[in-house]
Amino acid sequence: MSSIYDCAVIDLGKINSDQGNITVLESSDFIFPVKRVFYLFDIVGGESRGAHAHKECHQFLIAASGSFEVQLDDGKYKRQVFLNRPNMGLHIPPGIWASEMNFSSGAICLVLASHTYSEVDYIRNYEDYLKYCNK
Template sequence: MSQPSVFDCSVIYLPRIHNRAGNITPIHNSREIPFDVRRIFYLYDIPGGESRGAHAHRRCHQFLVAVSGCFEVLLDDGHTQRLVMLNRPYMGLHIPPGMWASEVNFSSGSVCLVLASELYDEHDYIRNYDDFKSFRTPA
């Protein structure tokens, strides 16, 4: 099985239902996003310009949405880096397992919604970049 590259991380535009009283964006398991959601969390009250993340997952897929404000996601597959801007609540970024990701350059008041394919499991996290590089290197 080959490891994903930064180009396997895809920006997905979500459906928008327009209404004069405001819009709604529905998200369904394995429909708008390519996995079933088992955990939802969000990051907020992040000081402007700060960073979060800086880790990879062994098994967990993640889908990030800037539901308010904006931030960038720095993706790294061990060889190539790619920077993706998230600044609309109807677009999200799918990050497959085996990808180092850091959320950077948060605007003030940003909220990052994260939909994850797995329940929290500390053993799924790779938090050290050298360990990540070893994980990415075929045995």
């Protein structure tokens, strides 16, 4: 079972240029193969998303624009991470309850996932999650 200490903020680096900056993501940059990419946008400022855990899927979150916080919970400990730079990302391994919250107006949350969508991989009820943690 993963713990909140297995979650890591990773600097993806950036290449500075007079025309703007660029961050490059290549498959070798990840500890998991990326099988799905999606992004959250048009979220009302201050609102929350997420509030679930995955049994098998790894996720990597990037604040592509704006900012938001991620509350991480392993059933025993909680930790909060603030994402506000597009060259920084948060790896969330399976088994962690994660909630994205306090989105700034216009924020975009880019998510790279190790698995394609499968509803059976999700734990959406917190009480069920705590039971899952205690197996």
